Amino acid sequence: MHSIILFILSSGCFKAAAKKKHSNISIGSSLSSTGNSSWRSPSGLYAYGFYQQRNGSSYYVGVFLAGIPEKTVVWTANRDNPPVSSDATLMFNFEGRIVLRSGEQGQDSIIADDSQFASSASILDSGSFVLHNSDGKVIWQTFDHPTDTFLPTQRLSAGTELFSGISKTDPSTGLFWLNMQHDTHLVQYPKNTPDTAPYSYWASGTNGKESPTEGMMYLMKIDSDGIFRLHSYNLRRQNSTWSEVWSSTYEKCDPIGLCGFNSFCVLNDQTPNCICLPGFVPISKGNWTSGCERNYTAESCGNKAIRELENTNWDDVSYNVLSEITKEKCKQACLEDCNCEAALYKDEECKMQRLPLRFGKRNLRDSDITFVKVDDATSSSPQAPFSVEGKKKELWKDIVIICLFVVVVILISAVTFGIVIYRYRVGSYSRIPGNGSARYCEDIAPEQTDFVVAIERYSASADDRETVCCILVFQEI
Incomplete structure (x- = not known):
């Protein structure tokens, strides 16, 4: 190319x-x-x-x-x-x-x-x-x-x-x-x-x-x-x-800087969306380049919690790097450091960051984890990872449940309707007077072409018609 x-x-x-x-x-x-x-x-x-x-x-x-x-x-x-x-x-x-x-x-x-x-x-x-x-x-x-x-x-x-x-x-x-x-x-x-x-x-x-x-x-x-x-x-x-x-690219989140400070780019049906960090809100709604700001006032170093962002990349401007450290210890180190407002963790390396974070992007092929320090009062579940993919999965679950419910209702309605029609037809056939020329099959219905035509009107396809005929009529043409 x-x-x-x-x-x-x-x-x-x-x-x-x-x-x-x-x-x-x-x-x-x-x-x-x-x-x-x-x-x-x-x-x-x-x-x-x-x-x-x-x-x-x-x-x-x-x-x-x-x-x-x-x-x-x-x-x-x-x-x-x-x-x-x-x-x-x-x-x-x-x-x-x-x-x-x-x-x-x-x-x-x-x-x-x-x-x-x-x-x-x-x-x-x-x-x-x-x-x-x-x-x-x-x-x-x-x-x-x-x-x-x-x-x-x-x-x-x-x-x-x-x-x-x-x-x-x-x-x-x-x-x-x-x-x-x-x-x-x-x-x-x-x-x-x-x-x-x-x-x-x-x-x-x-x-x-x-x-x-x-x-x-x-x-x-x-x-x-x-x-x-x-x-x-x-x-x-x-x-x-x-x-x-x-x-130059077909990944619409590839351009660095598409989203403003403290937000990251996520693809939704091939459309790029900018998502704020946990504990942040858009500065100007509808203007994704303006970035995001805290939804609370940071008055002290205490009473903080950590939220996780999985599979996210950022511009690395770390002021301190801790090596050979576990994920939990990286999280705790950021909590105890008043200068740390976020930390990037990958391959046992913990990179301490100050805000604002920039050039954020969701990359599902990457194992990067971002720890974001938020006010404890604003975090209902501070240890839960913040995952856009998780929200999409929950939405799909709801859609599948609704679809299954609709299918079950349709099937029940169809069976009920079929039983009513069947009983009506059988009752009608049993009242037809014999004239010596009509022959019956197992005393169910007369063997007449006219009845096959009538039954076809209630059938969705040729295969359905054959099935109905086997149940109701033994046709002879």
Whole structure:
């Protein structure tokens, strides 16, 4: 799969991009968010200008795919600035700069900041917005300043970084970044961490190359959930949509830092959920990046208990490590140490921790145990392990019991109904007057085809009909 990365970053996917066609935008040109809102590439596939937030009335400036029904943003200018209102304008001013002017803020912000004077601008069919000097040389381009997306023909030089957005509707810098390292590896990290191995959660290889598929559009993006994905779009198919071709991981809890402080990531039906530590509650409900805080006030070192978390990993920032120690002694050591707020235990090693804990993740393949110190008054069962899997098992037990009860009720109802119908039929047959032509089988019912037809109406299948006939009628046709 790593070869797909090399393909998308080094190969073009359609002929227009390879030819580098462009149409010049002259000095003095301008755009408005509600009027002429964008400049198009020659093919009309890409546009540069204003795009609107989903379900909102504010605008950002960026590059987006405008030639397909599903407008897809691939670059955003000044992504961490607040969006602008509908009275904003974008100008290519006479100083050779692209400037965004907002009526509300009453000030200009520079979109493309370059020391050289630009005499023209272009939006290329490759998806890059570029500025040219008077000699036609490119002095600035969006391809050199990526936000969260790479396009075909876009170069990856050492030190290039991509940062995820906060969400699908908020392009501001999110929690994860992708770095093109000097060793030619693409590596993913959580934001605000060193680019060292302990904090990386995915790294690419550099072998192989594949050929692009004609008529397909590709882009690579680090999404807000921290996963790096390759997407494809069929330009020749009507009502086409973006399809995921590849992703850096299919374990959605793999991105380090998906959950905030004092919470850990748990998969529930392939959906990541953030769970607070025992004795903690969310700081902001619905905002899983805000983390969790204690649901009590820690006033003294005494009156504490220990809760266990099984199969959980955390960032190790221990202040003390005890070796060759049992699980119970590790728990007791944390209780007796006023500085210890949690302890990580594995392979007879006890690592004392202070809060906050971060980068938590449930990993059922790992034997790590986390001891969390909580207030004794808030813990009804302080020694019981805190297990999300246990809760799921209890839920499944309830579901199975309910299903069995429903099945038993249905069976009882079916048997009762069958007995009533059977008695009614037998009573009806015994009252049929003999006319000399009807023959009886064991004095139960006449041997007539008409009765078989009548019985079929109460049968669920052919097999059921045969069984009923064997009980009620010996048919002769």
